[in-house]
Amino acid sequence: MEKVVAHTDDLAPGEMMEAEFDGRPVVICRASDGDFHAFTNLCPHQGAPLSKGQLCGAPEPTDEIGTYNYKNEGNILRCPWHGREFNIKDSGRMLANERQKLREYKLSVEELSVADGNIILYK
Amino acid sequence: MGFIDTDIHERVSYEQLLPYLEQPWRRYITDCHWMQEKHMPYTQPAVAGVDRADAQLPDGRPAGSDLGFMQEQLLDSNGHEYGILTGALDPSPSSMHGWYEMATALASAYNDWQIEHWLEKDSRLYGSVHIAAQDPAAAVQEIERVGDHPKMVQILLPIDDILWGDPFYHPIFEAAEKHQLMIGMHHNEPPIYYGKWPRYFIEWHTLIPTAHMNQVTNMIFSGVFEKFPGLKLMMIEGGFTYVPFLMRKMDQQYTDLRHEVPWVKRMPSDTIRDHLCFTTQPLEELKKWELLQIIEQMGSDQIISFSTDYPHWDYDSPERALPPRLDEALKRKLFSENARQFYPKLRRGGKTDGKSSRSYG
Ligand code: FES
Numbered sequence: 001m002e003k004v005v006a007h008t009d010d011l012a013p014g015e016m017m018e019a020e021f022d023g024r025p026v027v028i029c030r031a032s033d034g035d036f037h038a039f040t041n042l043c044p045h046q047g048a049p050l051s052k053g054q055l056c057g058a059p060e061p062t063d064e065i066g067t068y069n070y071k072n073e074g075n076i077l078r079c080p081w082h083g084r085e086f087n088i089k090d091s092g093r094m095l096a097n098e099r100q101k102l103r104e105y106k107l108s109v110e111e112l113s114v115a116d117g118n119i120i121l122y123k
Numbered sequence: 124m125g126f127i128d129t130d131i132h133e134r135v136s137y138e139q140l141l142p143y144l145e146q147p148w149r150r151y152i153t154d155c156h157w158m159q160e161k162h163m164p165y166t167q168p169a170v171a172g173v174d175r176a177d178a179q180l181p182d183g184r185p186a187g188s189d190l191g192f193m194q195e196q197l198l199d200s201n202g203h204e205y206g207i208l209t210g211a212l213d214p215s216p217s218s219m220h221g222w223y224e225m226a227t228a229l230a231s232a233y234n235d236w237q238i239e240h241w242l243e244k245d246s247r248l249y250g251s252v253h254i255a256a257q258d259p260a261a262a263v264q265e266i267e268r269v270g271d272h273p274k275m276v277q278i279l280l281p282i283d284d285i286l287w288g289d290p291f292y293h294p295i296f297e298a299a300e301k302h303q304l305m306i307g308m309h310h311n312e313p314p315i316y317y318g319k320w321p322r323y324f325i326e327w328h329t330l331i332p333t334a335h336m337n338q339v340t341n342m343i344f345s346g347v348f349e350k351f352p353g354l355k356l357m358m359i360e361g362g363f364t365y366v367p368f369l370m371r372k373m374d375q376q377y378t379d380l381r382h383e384v385p386w387v388k389r390m391p392s393d394t395i396r397d398h399l400c401f402t403t404q405p406l407e408e409l410k411k412w413e414l415l416q417i418i419e420q421m422g423s424d425q426i427i428s429f430s431t432d433y434p435h436w437d438y439d440s441p442e443r444a445l446p447p448r449l450d451e452a453l454k455r456k457l458f459s460e461n462a463r464q465f466y467p468k469l470r471r472g473g474k475t476d477g478k479s480s481r482s483y484g
Contacts, residue, residue, distance in 0.1 A: 052176050080171070081176075083168070
């Protein structure tokens with residue numbers, strides 16, 4: 001099945017929105033490079049709606065104690081409740097625990113005009 | 124199954140307290156910009172500070188400040204039977220390091236506001252009596268004033284830098300017993316790091332249970348529960364996984380050192396089982412067998428009570444925070460029966476016991 005869940009001009013880079021696909025809540029994210037990614041909109045921890053969180057950056061792991069290298073602005077999805085971080089450019093992988101990922105949906109963009117296109121989820 | 128939530132944080136703005144404050148107290152807020160002292164060097168580094176990001180009101184007001192929104196997001200959607208309000212620790216009169224007169228006025232104002240805007244507006248909500256405990260005589264007066272309200276179930280004491288088991292504070296416990304109020308203790312700014320702050324928030328937040336352990340140890344070895352046999356203590360927002368350790372440690376210490384505290388007449392673990400209860404949040408992610416093992420080591424499945432801590436960022440979902448596939452009988456205890464047994468006024472469903480016909484607020 002496939003479904004148009006949003007339009008490309010609905011989201012600027014670093015923004016996200018909720019949608020629905022196959023009877024389930026999904027979150028559509030636009031990364032800083034302009035690409036779109038879609039994930040289940042339920043946090044794997046306790047089920048918070050991820051779309052109510054934030055697309056932001058995060059300090060990357062470092063060997064330098066006391067150093068904060070804030071990177072990846074617009075690509076880190078932080079849960080609105082306990083704040084767990086997921087990298088949308090890395091298959092929704094959790095920063096603190098690489099073994100956990102968000103469920104990612106397959107997505108394609110169908111260009112309608114220069115400025116706009118259909119964001120399509122399919123499976 | 125009814126669900127009783129033992130920790131919900133309603134929030135007031137100082138402006139909302141003004142109608143309940145006499146002069147000169149009012150003008151210290153309006154003219155002199157009084158604000159409660161706070162010492163934490165960090166923020167609560169979640170998406171929206173101390174609150175769940177999705178609990179902020181659409182009009183920009185802070186989370187927990189609107190009954191209608193709370194009803195929709197929390198009480199209706201989770202099917203709450205009852206919820207116990209515990210304030211948002213601002214103001215926290217008992218935490219003030221001076222000016223106890225102002226603290227006393229703030230406590231009264233808060234209680235009146237809480238009764239009028241929450242307890243009398245939603246039958247599910249029950250409240251905590253705020254006091255300025257540093258002045259026990261004034262605190263007792265406030266307990267006498269509002270303690271008989273049928274929906275006030277406990278007296279709130281913050282966990283920060285005062286250990287409340289000291290005999291100086293016993294008049295508060297005497298008044299609590301008289302009004303069938305339990306004690307609810309909730310940390311505010313616990314000095315878990317030798318009286319100061321650890322370098323990082325993550326350390327402070329990890330070690331909150333140590334501040335709770337200080338209070339439990341102090342209350343028990345001060346003989347509070349021998350002196351006030353009707354009194355019970357709810358330890359709020361420190362979780363419960365530390366309790367098996369503390370029970371064993373206290374029992375062993377008591378066996379060796381009883382002579383120092385001869386007013387303590389029972390094994391501490393027995394006192395804990397008979398007089399204390401622990402709210403669940405913030406739950407570690409436990410497997411079912413881990414949870415059951417902890418309960419077994421506590422020697423009771425009746426002293427844990429589920430709490431959400433709504434609307435704070437470390438909220439626990441009633442559906443998702445505990446491990447799946449728990450027995451129905453255990454779930455019933457954790458989600459409602461233990462709290463109902465703990466708070467006598469909940470057992471009466473908010474009706475007076477016939478002794479009081481006063482009006483409040
Ligand atoms: S529900 Fe998302 S981090 Fe807990």
